[in-house]
Amino acid sequence: MAQGSGGGFGRRTLLQGAAAGSAALALPAISCAAPAQARSGRPSADWGVQVGDVTTSSGLVWVRSDRPARMVVQTAATESFRNARTWHGPVTGAGTDFTGVTSLHGLPPGEQIHYRVLLADPDDPRRSGEPVTGTFRTAPAGRTPTDAGRGSGRVGGGRREGVRFHWSGDLAGQGWGINPDRGGYRIYEDMRRRNPDFFLCSGDSIYADGPIPERVTLPDGRIWRNVTTEEKAKVAETLAEFRGAFRYNLLDDHLRRFNAQVPTITQWDDHEVHNNWYPGQLLDDDRYTVKETDVLSARSLRAFSEYFPIRTLRPDRGGRVYRVVRHGPLLDVFVLDMRRYRNANSPDRQTDDPQGILGAGQLRWLKRELSRSTAVWKVIASDMPLGLVVPDGKANFEALAQGDPGAPLGRELQLAELLRHIKHARVTGTVWLTTDVHYTAAQHYAPERAAFKDFEPFWEFVSGPLNAGGFQALKLDGTFGPEQPFIKAPDRANTSPAESPPYFGEIDIDGESGEMTVRLRQEGGEVLFSKVLQPGQVGQ
Numbered sequence: 001m002a003q004g005s006g007g008g009f010g011r012r013t014l015l016q017g018a019a020a021g022s023a024a025l026a027l028p029a030i031s032c033a034a035p036a037q038a039r040s041g042r043p044s045a046d047w048g049v050q051v052g053d054v055t056t057s058s059g060l061v062w063v064r065s066d067r068p069a070r071m072v073v074q075t076a077a078t079e080s081f082r083n084a085r086t087w088h089g090p091v092t093g094a095g096t097d098f099t100g101v102t103s104l105h106g107l108p109p110g111e112q113i114h115y116r117v118l119l120a121d122p123d124d125p126r127r128s129g130e131p132v133t134g135t136f137r138t139a140p141a142g143r144t145p146t147d148a149g150r151g152s153g154r155v156g157g158g159r160r161e162g163v164r165f166h167w168s169g170d171l172a173g174q175g176w177g178i179n180p181d182r183g184g185y186r187i188y189e190d191m192r193r194r195n196p197d198f199f200l201c202s203g204d205s206i207y208a209d210g211p212i213p214e215r216v217t218l219p220d221g222r223i224w225r226n227v228t229t230e231e232k233a234k235v236a237e238t239l240a241e242f243r244g245a246f247r248y249n250l251l252d253d254h255l256r257r258f259n260a261q262v263p264t265i266t267q268w269d270d271h272e273v274h275n276n277w278y279p280g281q282l283l284d285d286d287r288y289t290v291k292e293t294d295v296l297s298a299r300s301l302r303a304f305s306e307y308f309p310i311r312t313l314r315p316d317r318g319g320r321v322y323r324v325v326r327h328g329p330l331l332d333v334f335v336l337d338m339r340r341y342r343n344a345n346s347p348d349r350q351t352d353d354p355q356g357i358l359g360a361g362q363l364r365w366l367k368r369e370l371s372r373s374t375a376v377w378k379v380i381a382s383d384m385p386l387g388l389v390v391p392d393g394k395a396n397f398e399a400l401a402q403g404d405p406g407a408p409l410g411r412e413l414q415l416a417e418l419l420r421h422i423k424h425a426r427v428t429g430t431v432w433l434t435t436d437v438h439y440t441a442a443q444h445y446a447p448e449r450a451a452f453k454d455f456e457p458f459w460e461f462v463s464g465p466l467n468a469g470g471f472q473a474l475k476l477d478g479t480f481g482p483e484q485p486f487i488k489a490p491d492r493a494n495t496s497p498a499e500s501p502p503y504f505g506e507i508d509i510d511g512e513s514g515e516m517t518v519r520l521r522q523e524g525g526e527v528l529f530s531k532v533l534q535p536g537q538v539g540q
Contacts, residue, residue, distance in 0.1 A: 042129040043069035043119035047247070048256035049134045051263040052309030053325050054198060056109040056139045059263060060309035061117060063132065064099045064250075065092040069119035071100040072128075075107070076114050079133075091122050096315045097243045099306045109141035109328070134260035137197055139163070139328035143511045162511035163330050166191050166262075167381070168504040169202035169435030171249055173271060173468030174494050177212040177226035178252050184227075185467050187502045187523045188254040192261055194506065194525070199262050200333065202435035202464065203269025203383035205308070206245040208236035208300060209285075210271065216496070224496055227251055235274075237290045239299045246307035265325050266308045267335045269383040269436060273297045276392045278344050297340070322362055324369050330509045332375040334366060338384045338399075345392040348402040348410030356414035357384070357400055363414055367421045370430070376514045376535045377429040379507075385434045386415060386460055387443060387482040388474045399436075405478030406451050412479055419455035419480070428536055431516070433505065435464035438471040439489030440503040440520045442529055443482045450481030459533065461518055463505035469493070470500030486520065486529040497523075 043065050050062040061073050071089030074081060089102030107113055114135050121127035140163075171185070178184050191199065212232040216224040229251075231244020249255055270277050273296050274285070281293040290296055301321075305313040313319040321337040341359025354360050370378055384390070390399040397403075400411045408416040422430055441462040447453040460482075473489040476482045490500040501522040508517045514535035520528045 042127050044129045045132040047250045048259050049117050049132050050259040051136045053311040054263040056141045056328055057107050058105050061102045062309040063117045065119045068093050070122050072118045073102045074116050079114050096306050101309045107138050109138050112137050136263045163509045164196045165198045166196045166504050166506050167200035167433050168464045168466045170204040170465030170468040173207040176496050184252040185254045188258040190525050192258045199264050201266040203267050204271040207271045208245050209274045235287045242300045242303035246303050267383050273300045276398050278342050330376050332373045333379045335381045345396040348397045350410050353410050353413045357411045370427045371425045380432045382434045384436050387477050389477050401477030408452050416452050423456045430458055432460040434462050438465045441487040443484050445480045445482050451479050463503045466502050467497050470495040
């Protein structure tokens with residue numbers, strides 16, 4: 001799978017943190033600056049390719065050019081690209097930071113799709129660059145029997161069972177960026193080797209509020225070195241700086257290789273803008289000249305929509321992050337947005353709260369789509385945890401819980417309404433996945449332990465970070481009766497990925513029985529915790 005080749009980084013665009021280099025990390029030949037309007041040679045796609053929001057018959061292919069170029073995608077059943085189908089995409093330009101997305105439709109379900117992206121000179125189609133290749137698998141239209149070949153040989157080989165996907169979040173946070181001495185973002189290679197059908201990024205895909213320094217001294221005296229860029233030398237305020245923050249992670253070879261093989265479902269959280277932000281907030285942060293989070297979030301959302309292929313978002317037409325991605329009869333993924341529609345962070349003890357953390361409109365949408373779903377499993381991708389008490393300063397709270405174990409208050413009222421709906425509408429197979437808190441845990445909620453009792457038991461699984469600081473465990477709020485059979489967290493704040501391992505979660509759904517197996521893993525692939533859930537059962 002071609003990822004681009006050529007000379008070294010431009011001297012203007014990389015700072016000294018990467019200048020020393022390392023054989024452990026193969027950095028791409030990429031200029032981090034915006035492409036020039038007129039350049040010699042042919043268009044190139046050194047930032048790799050991505051595919052997003054794959055269904056049984058469709059997917060979105062992403063690329064970034066180094067100049068204005070016509071995007072052309074070819075798809076085929078084999079790597080030879082015999083009998084390839086051609087899709088003519090947009091002309092990339094400065095308006096989208098030279099990124100482009102082509103929508104594929106009418107694909108065969110449950111099949112491996114090979115694709116290549118060509119970038120051609122808009123004025124002379126004969127002048128095209130080297131193709132960049134990738135592959136993905138469409139969701140199955142039916143339930144397939146278990147295949148004994150489950151494991152590493154899944155790309156390009158025969159029919160296979162069920163669905164496998166991974167989830168995590170929190171990338172390049174707290175000053176821990178791409179470290180060439182560690183080989184970069186190694187966790188992406190761990191996940192790629194396990195060949196998931198897709199990866200669910202649960203938010204904090206960048207840290208717009210977290211500059212990347214050249215080096216950090218660890219408590220034991222070791223030096224953590226970072227690849228750095230001009231845009232990541234300060235907090236992101238301008239559209240160009242937000243775009244640069246999203247480009248930063250694509251400097252990692254492991255991530256680009258992962259993107260070429262594993263489709264994504266991406267949501268956002270706070271650090272795409274600023275820590276713990278909410279609409280209408282004025283920042284009290286001396287690092288910023290732009291204080292209005294509404295201005296910053298609009299710029300971030302634009303860059304976010306340019307750098308991730310998301311069906312409900314378009315850089316030029318806005319849209320929304322929350323959506324449902326249907327992955328065949330076994331799985332629907334309900335992607336939430338707990339940022340753009342929330343009320344202000346507060347002590348959160350009000351007894352009436354129609355806006356809450358989702359907003360009234362998103363809550364209506366979620367209830368309606370859950371009721372319509374016929375999938376065996378309904379995974380609710382939440383960018384914030386449900387029962388963990390996440391503080392915002394000394395008196396306010398950031399998530400749904402506020403530490404009062406009694407009847408629902410504040411944002412908990414929306415969750416109570418949703419859980420009541422799930423029970424009385426007889427929606428089965430709901431599982432919640434989240435990241436956010438920088439450790440990994442499994443949490444079970446049950447009415448017999450709860451102050452609010454009008455709901456069916458369910459599980460929430462926490463994973464992450466991918467490459468950010470590790471943090472201590474948070475307290476549980478007893479309102480919905482959580483129990484925590486597993487947790488792994490560091491004993492101090494902001495441990496580096498060299499001290500506290502990155503985490504990711506894995507879910508396998510058997511194509512014959514519908515059985516779901518959840519595994520919490522750490523960098524290197526070690527399984528820390530596993531839980532088997534049976535379809536149609538409650539109180540598991």
